[in-house]
Amino acid sequence: MSDTIAERAMTASFFHRLRAASPLLWWTSMAFLICFALCLVLQTVDQRLLNGISVWIKPAKFFLSLALHMLTLAWGISLLPQTTRSGWTVRVMALYMMVAACGEMIYIAGRAALGQASHFNTGTPLSSLLYSLMGLGAVGMLVVTAVIGTLILLKAPPSLMTRAAGSAFILAAVLTHVTAGTLGGMGSHWIGGDQTDATGLPLLGWSTTGGDLRVSHFVSLHLMQAIPLAALTGRSLAVLAVAVAGIAA
Numbered sequence: 001m002s003d004t005i006a007e008r009a010m011t012a013s014f015f016h017r018l019r020a021a022s023p024l025l026w027w028t029s030m031a032f033l034i035c036f037a038l039c040l041v042l043q044t045v046d047q048r049l050l051n052g053i054s055v056w057i058k059p060a061k062f063f064l065s066l067a068l069h070m071l072t073l074a075w076g077i078s079l080l081p082q083t084t085r086s087g088w089t090v091r092v093m094a095l096y097m098m099v100a101a102c103g104e105m106i107y108i109a110g111r112a113a114l115g116q117a118s119h120f121n122t123g124t125p126l127s128s129l130l131y132s133l134m135g136l137g138a139v140g141m142l143v144v145t146a147v148i149g150t151l152i153l154l155k156a157p158p159s160l161m162t163r164a165a166g167s168a169f170i171l172a173a174v175l176t177h178v179t180a181g182t183l184g185g186m187g188s189h190w191i192g193g194d195q196t197d198a199t200g201l202p203l204l205g206w207s208t209t210g211g212d213l214r215v216s217h218f219v220s221l222h223l224m225q226a227i228p229l230a231a232l233t234g235r236s237l238a239v240l241a242v243a244v245a246g247i248a249a
Contacts, residue, residue: 018071021078021085025070028098032067032105036060039109048115052198053205058118059109061203065221066101069141072224073097076148076165079156089151093144100137100144107134135184139177145224146173161231164239168227171243175220183213219249 019026039060048055077085077094084090107130111118122128149169156162191211199209206212223246230242 017078018074022074022090022094024094024098025074025077028101029067029070029074032063032070032101035105035109036063036067039063049198050112050115050117052196053200055112055115057197057203057205059105059112061205062108063105066105068225069145069221070097070101073145073148073169076152076169079152079162079165081155081157084151084155089147093147097141097144100141103137104134135180138180142173142177146170149173160234160236160239161228164231165228167243168224171227171246172221172224175223175247176217179213179217179220183217216249219246 039056042056043054043060046054046056050058073094077090080090108118111121118134119131121131146169149166151166152162152169153166156166191213194207194209197205200206200212201208204214204218206215223243226246227239227242230238
């Protein structure tokens, strides 16, 4: 019983730490998690399909991914000294992240509500403009991630975890920019196989009949969580192995 109470206290302390580090990112993440759950419900009552799957699957994925991204950034901010956390650089970065993430999700969810594709939708001048603005906002979010990673390396008390976190944020931002740029240049994520998500993996949608650049994009983005998790082992070799594996993917 005492172990259970201690574990609950540690969990509560961890989440309190995230909320205190950046209330803006914390509450935006909570709102996105609620929207994620709402999208799951909408899949059961709205039978419309896009590329062979529910129109609400893409918004669900992005709400969940961005919530995790912002919570991870809040955790990274919590590693910084109080003077840095309360400085204008971190506050501006958090504000931009919130605005850009909300703008991206309004666009993606709005397209879903209309039964239209959000990505690679350039059929009209307005569609092309909106898609470009979403891409620009996403690049800005990667810049925020890299800046916070740099601050961790420069300002946080040195340790394996802070080195892993700072490096992970920067590496994830760079690799995600490369994979996203490749996706945008190709105008599609499929490489051979069926040009539909109907035969893809559940929720993720990754192709099971050919190549799919979304796999590399996913791995690149989530290195910012994977590398710090490897640091929990206390072994630099584990951190390096995860980083190398992510780059190779």
